[in-house]
Amino acid sequence: MSFEPGQRVRVSAREHRGHHRTPGYLKGRVGTVERCQGSFTNPETRAYGDSGLPKQALYLVRFENGHPVSADIYEHWLEEAE
Amino acid sequence: MSHDHDGHDHPHEPVGRDGEPPAAARARALEELLVEKGVITRETVREGIDWLVSRTPADGARLVARAWVDPAFKARLLENAREAALELGLNPGEAPVVAAVENTGEVHHLVVCTLCSCYPRALLGPPPDWYKSLPYRSRAVSDPRGVLAEFGVELDPDVEVHVLDSTADIRYLVIPQRPEGTEGMPEEDLAALVTRDSMIGVARASSPAAAAA
Numbered sequence: 001m002s003f004e005p006g007q008r009v010r011v012s013a014r015e016h017r018g019h020h021r022t023p024g025y026l027k028g029r030v031g032t033v034e035r036c037q038g039s040f041t042n043p044e045t046r047a048y049g050d051s052g053l054p055k056q057a058l059y060l061v062r063f064e065n066g067h068p069v070s071a072d073i074y075e076h077w078l079e080e081a082e
Numbered sequence: 083m084s085h086d087h088d089g090h091d092h093p094h095e096p097v098g099r100d101g102e103p104p105a106a107a108r109a110r111a112l113e114e115l116l117v118e119k120g121v122i123t124r125e126t127v128r129e130g131i132d133w134l135v136s137r138t139p140a141d142g143a144r145l146v147a148r149a150w151v152d153p154a155f156k157a158r159l160l161e162n163a164r165e166a167a168l169e170l171g172l173n174p175g176e177a178p179v180v181a182a183v184e185n186t187g188e189v190h191h192l193v194v195c196t197l198c199s200c201y202p203r204a205l206l207g208p209p210p211d212w213y214k215s216l217p218y219r220s221r222a223v224s225d226p227r228g229v230l231a232e233f234g235v236e237l238d239p240d241v242e243v244h245v246l247d248s249t250a251d252i253r254y255l256v257i258p259q260r261p262e263g264t265e266g267m268p269e270e271d272l273a274a275l276v277t278r279d280s281m282i283g284v285a286r287a288s289s290p291a292a293a294a295a
Binding site: 021022023025037038040043058060065067068069070071072073074 | 196224247252
């Protein structure tokens, strides 16, 4: 699954014990993909001495919080939204 | 060192040295272990710190000043900030990736790292302490206009405030608006107006009058 700019996506609301880069205040939120940032090693495994491979696609996603807030979210935290 | 904690209670020797903050004690313990195990050397650590503290906002300011005087360069900076920095002979670092965003009359960008303290260190040097503080990190995303007002930036209600939360591998650098009354100024003088805070988005670039005062 990969996403395109303009696509609506939902951030998974799942809990994750240990290091991860999905901020709590965006979990479960729906936003719009602004930009594909490329692929990067996975910090969730790299933080514990692993290679972080396979790389994960990273997206700049724009959310409405009363004002726009954009954050970089890894693909495995995103799902398609209506 | 090893002992068990089966329901007993006993005093511990403090881990930190006199007055040493817990985080510093943890960092020191980690460093000592890594050196002891041969993973890193003291020299590597020293070189890393030396490089980091030798970085200053002057590098970022050079990028911004060039972008102000050269629209084609600005387009390249917005497209690929790393390449643009290399073009000026600056070192953008191998990773993370630096990206530039532009403040205009319509949109004002504000950069935060709600998770920790991600910051374009290669081009701006170490972040200010307030950037790492919990109040800034939480309020920048919940009340950015209030934060900006406290930094002395009153924006027109029509101007959109767009917060960038640098959660992963990208580090954001703001290109502030070029101040009025700077037409024809040499690029070096323009760079002196580009403050660290203006590249985080919590301030405007200095006006020539304020900079001269």
